[in-house]
Amino acid sequence: MGEVIVVTSGKGGVGKTTTTANLGTALATLGYKVVLVDTDIGLRNLDVVMGLENRIVYDIVDVVEGVCKIKQALIKDKRYGSLYLLPAAQTKDKTAINSEQMKQLCGELKKDFDYVLIDCPAGIEQGFKNAIAGADKAIIVATPEVSSVRDADRIIGLLEAAEMDSPKLVINRLRPDMVKRGDMMDIDDMIEILAIDLLGVVPEDETIVISTNRGEPAVTDKNSKAGEAYRNIARRITGENVPLMNLTIENGFFQKLKKLIGLRDS
Amino acid sequence: MRNDGVTIKGTKEGLLIILDGELDFPVILRKLEEKITRVENFFAGAQAILDLSGRLVQPEQLEQLEHLISSQHGIEIIRIINQGCLDEKGEREAMEGAIVEDGLRNGNGNRNRRVTLNENEEQLSTLIIKRTLRSGQRVNYDGNVVILGDVNPGAEVIASGDIVVMGAFRGVAHAGAKGNEKAIITAFSLQPTQLRIANIITRPPDEENSEPNQPEVAKIKDGMVIIESSLNFSN
Amino acid sequence: MDIFNKMFGKNNVSSKTVAKERLRLVLVHDRANVSPQLLETLKEELIKVISKYTEIDNSALEVSINNSEHSVVLVANIPIRVRRSMNTVC
Ligand SMILES: Nc1ncnc2c1ncn2[C@@H]1O[C@H](COP(=O)(O)OP(=O)(O)OP(=O)(O)O)[C@@H](O)[C@H]1O
Ligand SMILES: [Mg+2]
Numbered sequence: 220m221g222e223v224i225v226v227t228s229g230k231g232g233v234g235k236t237t238t239t240a241n242l243g244t245a246l247a248t249l250g251y252k253v254v255l256v257d258t259d260i261g262l263r264n265l266d267v268v269m270g271l272e273n274r275i276v277y278d279i280v281d282v283v284e285g286v287c288k289i290k291q292a293l294i295k296d297k298r299y300g301s302l303y304l305l306p307a308a309q310t311k312d313k314t315a316i317n318s319e320q321m322k323q324l325c326g327e328l329k330k331d332f333d334y335v336l337i338d339c340p341a342g343i344e345q346g347f348k349n350a351i352a353g354a355d356k357a358i359i360v361a362t363p364e365v366s367s368v369r370d371a372d373r374i375i376g377l378l379e380a381a382e383m384d385s386p387k388l389v390i391n392r393l394r395p396d397m398v399k400r401g402d403m404m405d406i407d408d409m410i411e412i413l414a415i416d417l418l419g420v421v422p423e424d425e426t427i428v429i430s431t432n433r434g435e436p437a438v439t440d441k442n443s444k445a446g447e448a449y450r451n452i453a454r455r456i457t458g459e460n461v462p463l464m465n466l467t468i469e470n471g472f473f474q475k476l477k478k479l480i481g482l483r484d485s
Numbered sequence: 486m487r488n489d490g491v492t493i494k495g496t497k498e499g500l501l502i503i504l505d506g507e508l509d510f511p512v513i514l515r516k517l518e519e520k521i522t523r524v525e526n527f528f529a530g531a532q533a534i535l536d537l538s539g540r541l542v543q544p545e546q547l548e549q550l551e552h553l554i555s556s557q558h559g560i561e562i563i564r565i566i567n568q569g570c571l572d573e574k575g576e577r578e579a580m581e582g583a584i585v586e587d588g589l590r591n592g593n594g595n596r597n598r599r600v601t602l603n604e605n606e607e608q609l610s611t612l613i614i615k616r617t618l619r620s621g622q623r624v625n626y627d628g629n630v631v632i633l634g635d636v637n638p639g640a641e642v643i644a645s646g647d648i649v650v651m652g653a654f655r656g657v658a659h660a661g662a663k664g665n666e667k668a669i670i671t672a673f674s675l676q677p678t679q680l681r682i683a684n685i686i687t688r689p690p691d692e693e694n695s696e697p698n699q700p701e702v703a704k705i706k707d708g709m710v711i712i713e714s715s716l717n718f719s720n
Numbered sequence: 721m722d723i724f725n726k727m728f729g730k731n732n733v734s735s736k737t738v739a740k741e742r743l744r745l746v747l748v749h750d751r752a753n754v755s756p757q758l759l760e761t762l763k764e765e766l767i768k769v770i771s772k773y774t775e776i777d778n779s780a781l782e783v784s785i786n787n788s789e790h791s792v793v794l795v796a797n798i799p800i801r802v803r804r805s806m807n808t809v810c
Contacts, residue, residue, distance in 0.1 A: 261621055262621075263639075267638075270691075272638070272678055273677075273678045273679050273688035273689060274679075274688055275657075275679070276679075276686055297691065309620060309621050309639050309641075310621055310622070310623040310641060364739075365739050365742060365743050365746075368743055369743060369746055369747060369750065372747050372750060372751070373750060376750075376751065398736075400734075401734025401735065401736050401737070402734060402735045402736055403736055404736045404739055404740060405736070408736065408740055412740065412743055412744065412747065
């Protein structure tokens with residue numbers, strides 16, 4: 220019996236879809252059987268991030284409405300044989316499915332898959348309720364910004380109310396240079412405020428944009444820092460103990476300057 | 486086309502069944518029966534306007550017509566008009582405007598050659614959409630669909646007949662959605678996410694991402710969907 | 721680092737510290753599910769009640785929600801006007 224993990228954030232655009240795509244792909248490369256479920260009905264994106272948009276015939280709404288079987292709607296990834304996508308419908312809205320149907324669907328999926336990753340829509344309405352309905356665990360994605368952290372906190376509260384196992388935090392788009400000059404909250408600040416366990420930190424990285432352009436998650440790129448971060452997180456999900464990646468930057472202008480004039484870093 | 490007594494056309498409102506006003510009633514009845522039976526399944530569930538073309542029919546004759554059209558063939562008659570003895574002429578004309586002439590009735594041959602309709606679609610009406618379809622928008626029409634604009638990724642066009650896009654097509658198209666394998670999909674710039682004709686579903690190959698620089702048409706040939714330049718397209 | 725901050729004319733307080741402080745406060749309210757309006761109403765009623773017993777400085781009265789060690793507390797800071805005793809001379 221597999222595990223259903225929802226990737227959620229409250230605030231939009233902080234990297235839920237990116238995280239779902241990358242963790243799913245990384246878990247598949249580790250040999251697990253994985254299905255990614257896009258619950259962002261009406262604003263689906265996981266298909267394009269995975270580069271599978273032109274293979275969609277049926278979607279999640281077709282499945283819950285019984286138009287097709289689950290197997291018919293699952294799209295096999297083009298790179299990894301053990302990775303599948305269940306796409307959202309684009310021409311419907313969040314009310315096209317309900318929590319009970321999601322629970323059933325998740326129950327079915329975890330019979331066949333080791334990991335069921337659910338890409339949650341932004342917000343706390345029906346779409347969010349659907350996304351968490353069948354989940355065993357939750358990953359909260361937050362960027363080091365006031366609005367994102369606040370929304371993450373709200374989500375954590377709602378998950379507690381829904382009696383979900385303690386959620387884990389993924390900090391996304393961290394910029395070590397900004398952290399260094401005190402203009403961005405660091406990892407400790409965020410953990411202190413949100414008071415949940417840290418699952419990993421993903422740096423701001425242009426390879427994310429490039430890989431999204433191509434429809435190939437960054438984890439498939441050996442040279443991507445963000446990809447490496449996601450590979451580490453995937454291993455932590457499987458229970459491995461992987462130390463946090465070193466994100467400190469060297470060779471910035473100020474650093475050089477400081478070295479030159481012999482100032483120590485504070 | 487020679488007047489064989491019965492003409493069936495598609496209009497915005499549904500089918501328009503025109504019965505010749507001169508022929509003997511039994512002849513008309515027989516011709517109508519022949520014609521409907523030939524394309525029976527295609528019409529089942531449709532709505533129709535019956536035009537008697539000025540004929541004076543007896544109540545029993547009307548019953549016979551209704552029995553044939555509605556009870557036996559499942560076509561709902563929504564209105565009966567009688568062009569000949571009618572001062573509703575204006576209405577009839579307005580309706581004519583909405584009728585898409587099929588290639589056969591055109592008399593002067595295949596004037597709209599590139600968009601020539603198949604024989605099967607003789608009776609289909611055409612929906613014209615004068616705007617760009619965006620992600621999440623979906624058109625589902627029992628007939629042909631003509632779009633004067635683009636169709637963006639994430640938009641879907643489903644038609645039981647042909648799909649004609651006077652612009653760039655980047656979404657999902659399903660022509661011949663009720664199984665018509667002769668249906669076509671054509672666009673000024675055909676860059677689809679997915680193309681479906683009848684029961685065949687296709688997508689562009691992963692490697693390819695070149696933009697076409699000429700109008701193209703997709704159709705089924707030997708059980709496969711092929712795309713070719715629509716400049717040398719013929720049925 | 722400080723020297724650099726000064727060199728480039730930055731505020732002494734880094735923006736991240738400001739962010740953290742603001743977040744803390746906002747979250748305390750969010751978590752306690754107390755809206756600013758509710759606090760305002762509370763404040764007015766407090767003034768009414770307390771004014772019955774003693775004279776207070778309405779303008780300086782402060783009601784806020786704070787994080788203490790393990791719990792969220794409601795803090796009311798109510799300055800009482802010290803009455804200058806004036807003995808009436810008959
Ligand atoms: N680590 C990163 N570095 C750079 N860009 C990133 C990173 N993570 C995400 N992005 C970019 O941020 C944008 C939003 O990401 P994504 O779509 O994954 O967010 P989301 O939370 O799923 O959004 P929504 O709430 O709309 O579903 C995308 O353009 C993505 O490329
Ligand atoms: Mg998303």
